[in-house]
Amino acid sequence: MSENNAYDRAVAQFEAVATAPSEHIISNPAQLSRQANLARATGYRLALLAEAQSVLQREPTGTYRCGSLLLRAGLSALGFGNFAFIAPPLLVELRQSANLTAFLYVISDGTLRIGPYSLGRSSDFVRPNALYQAHSYDPVQAGDQGTLEISCTMPDQTKTQRMTILHGAQSKAGCCGLGLMLPPHLQTVSETGKRALTLAVKRFSAASKERTNED
Amino acid sequence: MQPSSRSNFARIAMIIDCFDEVNTPRKSAEIIDLLETSRATGFGLIRALVKSGWLERVDHGIVRLGHKATQLIHIPLEIDQALKDTSQFMKISGTVRTDRQPDRSTANEWRPELIRLVDTTSYKRPGPYRIAFANASLGNPWRKAMLASMRYAERLHGDLIARFDVSDAGDDAKTQLAQVNQFIEDGIDLLIVSQTRFDDKELSDRLSEIADTGLPIIAVDRRPDVPDALVSFVTASDRRIGWVSAMWMAERLNGQGRVWMLSGLEGASPAIRRQSAALAGFANFPGIKIEAVNYTSWTEEGGYNAVDRLLADGAEIPDGVWCDSGLQGIGSLRRFLEEGKALPAHTGGDVNQMYKLALHHKLPFVAVDYPAAMGARAIDIAIDILSGNRVASRLEVPVQVVLPRGSETPSVAADIWAETHVRWELPDNTILSQGPSLRTRAAQIEADNP
Numbered sequence: 001m002s003e004n005n006a007y008d009r010a011v012a013q014f015e016a017v018a019t020a021p022s023e024h025i026i027s028n029p030a031q032l033s034r035q036a037n038l039a040r041a042t043g044y045r046l047a048l049l050a051e052a053q054s055v056l057q058r059e060p061t062g063t064y065r066c067g068s069l070l071l072r073a074g075l076s077a078l079g080f081g082n083f084a085f086i087a088p089p090l091l092v093e094l095r096q097s098a099n100l101t102a103f104l105y106v107i108s109d110g111t112l113r114i115g116p117y118s119l120g121r122s123s124d125f126v127r128p129n130a131l132y133q134a135h136s137y138d139p140v141q142a143g144d145q146g147t148l149e150i151s152c153t154m155p156d157q158t159k160t161q162r163m164t165i166l167h168g169a170q171s172k173a174g175c176c177g178l179g180l181m182l183p184p185h186l187q188t189v190s191e192t193g194k195r196a197l198t199l200a201v202k203r204f205s206a207a208s209k210e211r212t213n214e215d
Numbered sequence: 216m217q218p219s220s221r222s223n224f225a226r227i228a229m230i231i232d233c234f235d236e237v238n239t240p241r242k243s244a245e246i247i248d249l250l251e252t253s254r255a256t257g258f259g260l261i262r263a264l265v266k267s268g269w270l271e272r273v274d275h276g277i278v279r280l281g282h283k284a285t286q287l288i289h290i291p292l293e294i295d296q297a298l299k300d301t302s303q304f305m306k307i308s309g310t311v312r313t314d315r316q317p318d319r320s321t322a323n324e325w326r327p328e329l330i331r332l333v334d335t336t337s338y339k340r341p342g343p344y345r346i347a348f349a350n351a352s353l354g355n356p357w358r359k360a361m362l363a364s365m366r367y368a369e370r371l372h373g374d375l376i377a378r379f380d381v382s383d384a385g386d387d388a389k390t391q392l393a394q395v396n397q398f399i400e401d402g403i404d405l406l407i408v409s410q411t412r413f414d415d416k417e418l419s420d421r422l423s424e425i426a427d428t429g430l431p432i433i434a435v436d437r438r439p440d441v442p443d444a445l446v447s448f449v450t451a452s453d454r455r456i457g458w459v460s461a462m463w464m465a466e467r468l469n470g471q472g473r474v475w476m477l478s479g480l481e482g483a484s485p486a487i488r489r490q491s492a493a494l495a496g497f498a499n500f501p502g503i504k505i506e507a508v509n510y511t512s513w514t515e516e517g518g519y520n521a522v523d524r525l526l527a528d529g530a531e532i533p534d535g536v537w538c539d540s541g542l543q544g545i546g547s548l549r550r551f552l553e554e555g556k557a558l559p560a561h562t563g564g565d566v567n568q569m570y571k572l573a574l575h576h577k578l579p580f581v582a583v584d585y586p587a588a589m590g591a592r593a594i595d596i597a598i599d600i601l602s603g604n605r606v607a608s609r610l611e612v613p614v615q616v617v618l619p620r621g622s623e624t625p626s627v628a629a630d631i632w633a634e635t636h637v638r639w640e641l642p643d644n645t646i647l648s649q650g651p652s653l654r655t656r657a658a659q660i661e662a663d664n665p
Contacts, residue, residue, distance in 0.1 A: 074287025081236025
């Protein structure tokens, strides 16, 4: 069998299209073709397919972003697929209320991973890095409703990011919750922000229980 | 096996999407059956996905999502501003506020329907589908843009949609009722409705009857007063539009001043919600005096006439004019420009011309675009329902706060700067929030003017 057959190429094309918006701002199929290193005609065809299949989604401004299929697959791969529908509206609401970057985190196999996030704006703008994977933190117990400050150190040891997280739900795969990222000029989340986080997590927990009961 | 017209790209998407919420391993043969393709192609794709890490083999002939899929969880839910050109989006030295406050207590009104999922298995049927859209009207550019967005999604879903019929009720409830009845008589698989008036009982009752027969109904933009008749409601947060624009104006005026309010169409649900949220926002500022509340039918003429009447009655130019959309905001601005005096602060976006006028005249303003792209989302939801996928009972397309640089206030930050949002090269009546259908239009204009 060839080392790089038609199926390998198809998978490579899928990956190139699916991951392109996480690296660059892409506003049209031509840019997507360039970014994914595809022939223009192929890029156009795959862009339409990707959108129809929810691999990619387009903003009201026309800009591409990763679609709901990818988010669902990512969370399902870690055993947290239940939260793919619940988390996005809650995170957007939390970001709007707290004016800070809001995110879902999951802890499985002893590692905290930052999941989908809604970005804060202007001076409260913090873009979380996929490499924020905390391995040493105070264990978050099931049902823990306390807010705790943790530091996630990047592999190159040059950046530490403060964030406030609040445990929300426990599943077989581990536990998860919501959090807020602190911009450099803030030492702590304001009381209003903490209240918004507590409220969002409460809703998140209730919705998780409801989903678990439904399933 | 009958050859399938699906591409390998679509098959890969189907494979990645076929695992349950806890990644229970599945037999390769079972997955191939879902793909409706030859065994050689199915096994070839699964082998390639295992090789690249998207899937992992847990036993002979049994696979599940692999380590590459786990990396997908790190996804921005909106445009990732960090990737934007820094000169456009981040380099705003001297204008970024660091004293911003979180929204005040009633800024957001959480709706549990946003995370309530509807089981649609009873609506599942084989395609291609016949979908009808009973549109309230095509009376302003925003409504035309929403329809363009729907047409874009119709093309996107190509062979899944056999027919997409659209009616225009001209904002007349009786006409809309007749059109809905005609659609039902013609035979359709799903009805999308954007109701003329929220409180129209006759049409609401008829929609309830239709829903009882088992036909799925979606509302888009304007919903009827019978939530139980709907499988899903596709909209945007009118409350946020009203609240954010009112807060910006009150803070911009330092909590003191006279404000005129120009709402959209009397009786339409978005106009009611935006106005009530704005009034709640203004109520936080005792020094803000609401001098007039008028309706404009979301037209430029309506905005112009409303301001004209107030000025003719001898009113002094106010400190601010709150508009729930730029559709009437343009008319208001035009009338004030005729006065030749300092322009009052305005709110209301949506239309390209509003941005052009506001930036040209250096007008203090905020715009919260009501996304016409919700039209495409309604078609996506329609396809999901008819395919038997679970859908949210309410889907809100995010609204964007657009501000000229330097105009942020303690509680209102920009999602995007007006200077980068405006499209000087496109016609005045272009709706900027219509998603990719706008690109199609832009491409059309470029093609017409090479």
